[in-house]
Amino acid sequence: MTMRFLRAGLQTSVQDLGRFGLMRYGISRGGAADPMAMRLANLLLGNPMDNPVLEVTLAGPTIEFEDEISVAVVGAHFELTLNEESVGCNEVLQIRRGDILSFGQLLSGARAYIAFSGAMDLPKVFGSCGSNLLGRFGGVNDRAIQRGDSIRFSRIKSVAHRRLEEHFQLKYTGHPQLRVITGAEAHCFDKQAVDDFYNQAYQVSAQSNRMGVRLSGSALDTEEIPQQISSGLCPGTVQIPPDGQPIVSFVEGQTIGGYPRIAHVISADLHMVGQLKTNDRINFLQVTQEHAREILAGKFRLLEQLRAELSG
Amino acid sequence: MIPAFSVIANGDSALDIRFDAEPSEELSRWIIAIEQAINALDRAGIQDLIPAYQCLTLCFDPLLCDPDGLKNDVEALTRKLLARQPELKRNPRLIRLPVCYEGEFAQDMSAVSEHTGLSAQQITAKHCAPHYLVHMLGFSPGFLYLGGLDPSLHCPRKETPALRVPAGAVGIGGKQTGVYPQESPGGWQIIGRTPVELFRPHGNPAFVAEPLDRIEFYPIDRAQFEQFRQEMLEVIPLEQAS
Numbered sequence: 001m002t003m004r005f006l007r008a009g010l011q012t013s014v015q016d017l018g019r020f021g022l023m024r025y026g027i028s029r030g031g032a033a034d035p036m037a038m039r040l041a042n043l044l045l046g047n048p049m050d051n052p053v054l055e056v057t058l059a060g061p062t063i064e065f066e067d068e069i070s071v072a073v074v075g076a077h078f079e080l081t082l083n084e085e086s087v088g089c090n091e092v093l094q095i096r097r098g099d100i101l102s103f104g105q106l107l108s109g110a111r112a113y114i115a116f117s118g119a120m121d122l123p124k125v126f127g128s129c130g131s132n133l134l135g136r137f138g139g140v141n142d143r144a145i146q147r148g149d150s151i152r153f154s155r156i157k158s159v160a161h162r163r164l165e166e167h168f169q170l171k172y173t174g175h176p177q178l179r180v181i182t183g184a185e186a187h188c189f190d191k192q193a194v195d196d197f198y199n200q201a202y203q204v205s206a207q208s209n210r211m212g213v214r215l216s217g218s219a220l221d222t223e224e225i226p227q228q229i230s231s232g233l234c235p236g237t238v239q240i241p242p243d244g245q246p247i248v249s250f251v252e253g254q255t256i257g258g259y260p261r262i263a264h265v266i267s268a269d270l271h272m273v274g275q276l277k278t279n280d281r282i283n284f285l286q287v288t289q290e291h292a293r294e295i296l297a298g299k300f301r302l303l304e305q306l307r308a309e310l311s312g
Numbered sequence: 313m314i315p316a317f318s319v320i321a322n323g324d325s326a327l328d329i330r331f332d333a334e335p336s337e338e339l340s341r342w343i344i345a346i347e348q349a350i351n352a353l354d355r356a357g358i359q360d361l362i363p364a365y366q367c368l369t370l371c372f373d374p375l376l377c378d379p380d381g382l383k384n385d386v387e388a389l390t391r392k393l394l395a396r397q398p399e400l401k402r403n404p405r406l407i408r409l410p411v412c413y414e415g416e417f418a419q420d421m422s423a424v425s426e427h428t429g430l431s432a433q434q435i436t437a438k439h440c441a442p443h444y445l446v447h448m449l450g451f452s453p454g455f456l457y458l459g460g461l462d463p464s465l466h467c468p469r470k471e472t473p474a475l476r477v478p479a480g481a482v483g484i485g486g487k488q489t490g491v492y493p494q495e496s497p498g499g500w501q502i503i504g505r506t507p508v509e510l511f512r513p514h515g516n517p518a519f520v521a522e523p524l525d526r527i528e529f530y531p532i533d534r535a536q537f538e539q540f541r542q543e544m545l546e547v548i549p550l551e552q553a554s
Contacts, residue, residue, distance in 0.1 A: 232369025256450030264323030
């Protein structure tokens with residue numbers, strides 16, 4: 001069974017939870033920009049949570065299916081049609097021979113995930129078939145999806161119709177609060193700069209992608225900050241370059257960086273960065289390490305609860 | 313001298329082991345020895361280790377690792393390893409990278425000449441003289457952070473970065489020299505190009521060098537550049553290199 005892309009969308013790529021152990025070679029983990037939405041899509045189909053999916057960005061694809069399969073679209077809210085009939089996100093869609101799934105207008109969020117009740121037949125590069133767009137490897141022909149591409153499936157199973165309960169559905173307001181741990185170089189900033197960082201709403205700049213999200217607001221004073229020697233840079237780190245405008249390093253970010261780090265988005269909230277788009281507004285709230293771990297554990301408890309409910 | 317160090321949080325899913333010492337070969341040897349020792353622990357939840365000039369970053373899954381316990385263990389291990397000379401599991405190598413320092417491959421050679429007061433021949437000779445130390449890889453896939461650039465070649469970055477620097481471009485930026493592994497924007501002054509691919513995702517090995525290897529550049533002409541094949545790359549055990 002094969003699916004064929006009649007339209008590619010703005011940036012559609014195969015993703016999973018990324019690659020580990022390669023940051024020492026300059027290779028970012030990559031993986032889904034919103035792994036929570038990806039996990040929910042897989043759970044709906046009874047898949048392992050890290051089953052490879054398609055990540056759809058801002059403008060989605062049109063896909064023709066050769067034969068039967070079940071799919072689920074979770075994450076950014078798009079208008080969806082199946083053979084020109086309106087269908088919903090957050091539920092299992094039964095695809096029949098020759099069906100055409102098409103993404104329409106984006107209503108909220110930035111990235112949606114299409115999970116499938118089968119396995120995409122794609123070669124693994126460094127242990128994963130996901131696309132690393134910056135490194136130009138993985139996915140279909142080592143790049144994002146292009147019009148005319150096709151992907152074959154194997155091990156297709158049939159899945160009953162299910163829908164995500166309202167309280168499990170992700171909502172994107174366009175003005176989220178991101179919780180952060182204080183940064184490794186936060187002490188280099190004066191009190192005024194730190195207050196300015198936490199007390200303003202930043203706007204997401206158009207120069208944002210899977211590498212990093214650039215923010216604009218009133219510039220922080222960086223004049224007195226000593227130059228840093230380059231060191232390991234992790235996704236979620238908020239750096240302040242000399243222009244005083246924060247950059248949030250993201251899933252395909254540089255692995256080594258040299259700008260002072262004022263804060264780090266907590267692991268539990270990093271998936272929300274994947275749903276930011278140009279002109280969204282965000283603010284930062286500082287939490288403790290303990291609180292950050294509790295929030296993360298809480299989100300994973302919910303996923304496990306959902307898994308139990310769906311399989312029960 | 314044994315460097316002082318501290319272990320600090322780098323967000324909620326990474327720790328930095330930071331050394332209070334200037335970047336040096338000795339410090340890099342210690343950092344890589346510690347990286348190898350942490351890898352050998354094979355501890356659940358450790359996801360990535362990123363060596364750098366003065367720092368080793370350890371990334372972990374906060375659901376699988378107790379960060380306080382991990383911090384204590386890493387501190388104890390680092391202290392133990394620093395008490396003796398670093399033992400490395402892998403012998404460093406010398407990798408000889410051919411570079412064509414001519415024509416359009418050396419688009420900023422005249423700017424570097426003007427800044428340094430050296431001729432293109434002198435710049436090429438000085439750039440080819442050292443065995444540069446690979447401190448680490450990073451920034452982008454396969455990019456090598458090299459130590460050992462001749463101070464007379466130090467040259468400021470471009471005020472406005474070039475929008476497209478080709479893969480293989482060899483440049484100087486401040487006190488650093490290096491090779492762009494992929495086509496990308498870049499602010500370094502470009503003085504040549506290597507036909508060697510620094511990162512080949514489907515190659516074996518995928519990367520030409522590892523931390524602690526040495527890099528030597530040697531000049532080639534346009535015809536040799538065109539004829540070069542990746543199999544011609546010279547990799548020599550460091551103890552055999554003169």
